Amino acid sequence: MTYAIVFSSRTGNTRKLAERARARLGERDCAWFGGPSDLREGALDGVDVVLLGSWTDKGGLGPELSGVAAALSGRRVFLFGTCGYGGDPAYYARILENFRSALAPGAEVVGTYLCQGQMPPAVRERYLLMAERDPERFSPLIENFDRAQGHPSEDDLVALDAALVRAGLAS
Numbered sequence: 001m002t003y004a005i006v007f008s009s010r011t012g013n014t015r016k017l018a019e020r021a022r023a024r025l026g027e028r029d030c031a032w033f034g035g036p037s038d039l040r041e042g043a044l045d046g047v048d049v050v051l052l053g054s055w056t057d058k059g060g061l062g063p064e065l066s067g068v069a070a071a072l073s074g075r076r077v078f079l080f081g082t083c084g085y086g087g088d089p090a091y092y093a094r095i096l097e098n099f100r101s102a103l104a105p106g107a108e109v110v111g112t113y114l115c116q117g118q119m120p121p122a123v124r125e126r127y128l129l130m131a132e133r134d135p136e137r138f139s140p141l142i143e144n145f146d147r148a149q150g151h152p153s154e155d156d157l158v159a160l161d162a163a164l165v166r167a168g169l170a171s
């Protein structure tokens with residue numbers, strides 16, 4: 001089985017998942033690994049499965065990936081990504097549904113995986129300032145920020161391995 005991993009990662013969280021998936025599936029069968037802007041014309045032709053990975057932007061797929069996502073009609077796709085807010089399976093499911101809806105009609109989603117990713121320190125500093133004025137709203141965001149540190153963790157990566165197995169892409 002040949003595969004390609006196309007992903008967008010601004011701060012490195014989704015890249016960790018992409019690298020783990022490549023390590024798990026093996027470099028030999030990897031036809032493409034990289035961001036959408038480097039993707040050569042025809043690079044995905046004949047590839048058995050495309051793993052499409054994204055950070056979460058306003059609840060959905062990073063805009064850089066919309067062109068690739070829209071070109072995956074008839075392809076087998078494994079969707080993965082990271083988001084800032086953690087711990088709520090229903091929230092993850094909504095994001096994955098939004099990722100899915102960015103795909104071309106006719107793409108077959110063989111599996112999905114999403115986990116929390118840590119955020120840059122500047123975000124916490126902003127929350128701290130805002131919490132001085134509105135603690136009820138911003139204290140939970142600071143708690144979420146702190147919980148996100150260290151993610152994707154090794155446990156998250158092991159859960160990604162399991163999702164790849166469930167999707168039939170790894171054994």
Ligand SMILES: Cc1cc2nc3c(=O)[nH]c(=O)nc-3n(C[C@H](O)[C@H](O)[C@H](O)COP(=O)(O)O)c2cc1C
Nearest residue numbers: 009010011012013014055056058059083084085117
């Ligand atoms: C402009 C912007 C919008 C974001 N929107 C969301 C969002 O709607 N929901 C969420 O949970 N996280 C959101 N995040 C957080 C990122 O998706 C999260 O930190 C992710 O792990 C970053 O992945 P990366 O390191 O691969 O870029 C947003 C971050 C930025 C910079």
